[in-house]
């Protein structure tokens with residue numbers, strides 16, 4: 001199972017689509033529970049993946065050290081903006097399996113939203129951690145806004161040759177409403193089509209470029225489909241807040257529906273992770289309902305939710321349209337079906353942007 005451990009609610013950046021730190025009274029900036037309590041819970045899990053999360057988790061690197069020292073058998077990862085990678089001693093980086101680094105694509109696009117100079121710093125961070133631990137897997141974790149050109153941003157990140165996988169989330173629902181539909185029609189969907197073509201051209205050469213929103217759907221087709229949000233929220237993933245509360249989703253820090261328990265008394269997973277809205281959808285196996293939070297807190301209203309969902313369906317259909325070609329490549333032995341397996345809870349990604 002995936003354990004998202006929030007080491008602090010504080011962040012050292014204030015990206016415009018996120019807003020920076022959580023208020024201290026909601027997500028404390030220090031961990032207030034005893035590590036033994038966490039240890040007892042995680043040790044009951046046969047195959048735990050612990051991902052350090054925040055805020056910016058490296059602001060509390062001491063707690064990261066403590067968790068790694070106490071839970072040696074777990075798999076470890078981190079979601080970080082990369083600015084403080086040198087705070088965590090090298091010996092600990094060597095024990096981390098996966099690092100998700102925030103980067104939105106080309107420098108001008110990244111720095112416009114994340115702050116001047118952040119692009120250069122995250123690139124330096126990726127080089128640094130790869131140098132310290134050549135076995136670490138790096139994932140570019142992008143936020144895609146109305147300034148992004150999905151094809152250009154993703155190709156740029158691939159060409160950097162620093163990231164093993166690429167994943168993105170759309171800046172929808174969380175921010176104030178913007179004209180997502182026009183942007184999707186004129187920019188995003190055509191860009192996705194071009195990117196998918198690039199992906200298929202590489203498949204034909206036997207190369208699977210790990211673009212997670214593509215690979216995650218192919219995995220659901222050839223392996224196991226999703227029974228809830230691919231991120232695992234509440235059924236394959238839990239979030240431990242710095243005050244010991246256990247939640248289904250790391251974003252739902254204020255919402256009662258997300259409470260699953262606490263570090264002292266344990267937690268109860270969701271029995272029905274698929275949102276009602278999705279139970280009859282033909283794409284549910286590939287999509288899992290996308291994001292649980294967006295169903296529970298539709299800030300763009302019902303109409304806005306449906307607009308996003310229509311674009312989502314178009315993207316899913318687009319990826320599924322390559323299945324006959326992929327079948328043929330598997331048949332010819334150019335790619336292996338096993339290489340198309342992807343478990344988003346091993347990486348703490350969401351698959352569906």
Ligand code: SF4
Pocket residue numbers: 277278281282283284287288289290291309312313
């Ligand atoms: S495509 Fe839309 S309706 Fe279908 S499962 Fe995904 S979120 Fe639900």
Ligand code: SF4
Pocket residue numbers: 229231232233248249250251252290291292293294350
């Ligand atoms: S995809 Fe949605 S439900 Fe899953 S972790 Fe992100 S915000 Fe929460």
